[in-house]
Amino acid sequence: MERGQKPNKPAFPEPFARVVEAFRRLPGIGSKTATRLAFHLLLSSDEERAILSDSLNTLASRLMPCRDCRNIVERDADNPETPLQCAICRDPARDRGILIVVEDIQTLYSLEKSGEFRGLYHVLEGRLSPLEGINPDRLRIRELLDRLNDPEVKEVIMATSPTTDGEATALYLSRLIKPMGIRVSRIAFGIPVGLEIEYVDEVTLIRAVEGRHPF
Ligand SMILES: [Zn+2]
CATH class of the missing domain: 1.10.8.420 (RecR Domain 1)
Structure with a gap:
């Protein structure tokens, strides 16, 4: 050298x-x-x-989305293509009158960890974002509206991120759902606006759900 x-x-x-x-x-x-x-x-x-x-x-191959809420559920080994309900949707003790809309499964599990939410979930698999080209067709909105045809559902809580896109998503959905005669509410964050919901801890999340206000 x-x-x-x-x-x-x-x-x-x-x-x-x-x-x-x-x-x-x-x-x-x-x-x-x-x-x-x-x-x-x-x-x-x-x-x-x-x-x-x-x-x-086997992470992906042994799992499939829940037939109802899009949470993950383990496939039936004998009938791997048969759509299944997740443990939450199957639980007869859950309150079927209240449905919380989340962006991702991670938020669902954060809320579950608190053990205080007794209703059901709906995973959107994202949030509206015109800049990223994410329009309503890309989210599980049709599936959500189908579920709301069940007269048992009385309230839908929007637990999307307190960001511009998250707020726009909640507003968009509330405009679709309110005419169906279902109460729509928004979680109330005691945290700085702009935070992605996946970084919110479960205690803050469940307090935000408890402090929700009508849309
Ligand atoms: Zn489910």
Whole structure:
């Protein structure tokens, strides 16, 4: 090496770099954490790595969306294509008169963790965003309206993010639902406006549901 010339940056061997890159694509994981996780796995036992890779390989194939609310449900091993209801929709103890609309399954599980919401859910799978080209057809709105034909439903709570897109989504839905004679309410956040709902903790979430106001 000539004097003053820096050595090349060390590059990871390809099989290792691949794992680092896969982790780095995950939300909230930077290069440093990705590398740490990859080294951890490299030093783990074959069995530990097998548990991880098996669970990842079957993550999507063993799950399907709930027939009613779009929560995840495990497929029937004998009839994998048969639509199923999730444990929440199947639970006879749930209040069928009240339905909470969430953007994603993560928010559903945050609310469930609080153990205080006894109604049912509907997962929109996103929120309206004209800038990102997400129009009503891209969301599970038709499925929601179908469910609201059930005369048992008395109230729909909009638990979309307190962001511009989240508010627009709630407003859009309320205009569709109110004429059906169903009460529509909006969760009341005691947190700064603009926060994505997936980052809201479950206590704040359930308080926001309890403090909801009519739309
Ligand atoms: Zn369900």
